[in-house]
Amino acid sequence: xxxxxxxxxHLITATGQRVTLRCSPxxxxxxxxxxxxxLDQGLQFLIxxxxxxxxxxxxxxxxxxxxxxxxxxxxLNLSSLELGDxxxxxxxxxxxxxxxxxxxxxxxxxxxx
Amino acid sequence: ELKVEQNPLFLSMQEGKNYTIYCNYSTTSxxxxxxxxxxxxxxxxxxxxxxxxxxxxxxxxxxxxxxxxRLSTLHITAAVHDLSAxxxxxxxxxxxxxxxxxxxxxxxxx
Numbered sequence: 001x002x003x004x005x006x007x008x009x010h011l012i013t014a015t016g017q018r019v020t021l022r023c024s025p026x027x028x029x030x031x032x033x034x035x036x037x038x039l040d041q042g043l044q045f046l047i048x049x050x051x052x053x054x055x056x057x058x059x060x061x062x063x064x065x066x067x068x069x070x071x072x073x074x075x076l077n078l079s080s081l082e083l084g085d086x087x088x089x090x091x092x093x094x095x096x097x098x099x100x101x102x103x104x105x106x107x108x109x110x111x112x113x
Numbered sequence: 114e115l116k117v118e119q120n121p122l123f124l125s126m127q128e129g130k131n132y133t134i135y136c137n138y139s140t141t142s143x144x145x146x147x148x149x150x151x152x153x154x155x156x157x158x159x160x161x162x163x164x165x166x167x168x169x170x171x172x173x174x175x176x177x178x179x180x181x182x183r184l185s186t187l188h189i190t191a192a193v194h195d196l197s198a199x200x201x202x203x204x205x206x207x208x209x210x211x212x213x214x215x216x217x218x219x220x221x222x223x
Contacts, residue, residue, distance in 0.1 A: 033211075035211075042200060042216070043213035043216075045213070048209060055209060074183055090155060090156065097209075103158065104156045106154075
């Protein structure tokens, strides 16, 4: 158990809908990262937050947004969902900046029908 | 965009043998990460390499980084079945973005 929690574990929804994925980092970790894993595109870095501020942005679509709240949990919002958004979404946390070891949550499996 | 290439993509090896997984990347970086993923599971961080010549070892795995050659290696010594998994390398660029390799699926055969 990495100490990082993600909810929900599974999510099935329809095209055009909007969903919110939630991540709670390990106690004391200030950085949260979001990743997408799919068969088509492999592992992709989406975005990083550090202590509430956006720190780095990767291949995150405009339909997607994220934020980190004062209690350090983070949410990834996916809107106008398309079939191709079906994937595993992982979050990870680390103690400080990205030089540190990252601890991954169990992931949320999103299926868009 | 930074490109990361791993090889081999698939590796089947006998228990007790040694092998190396290679990770090449396209632009200058001195931040490289190795991860392990078991089937149906999340990722586990193995090594963080932050400077040229960095070498880290944990059990039967040893990772090294040559920033001049833009190459990292993950060496497996005397493989055991428990090492069967997919291994990913990832490189961070100067903008703190991560780029992942395609992964190496390792199967250790008794």
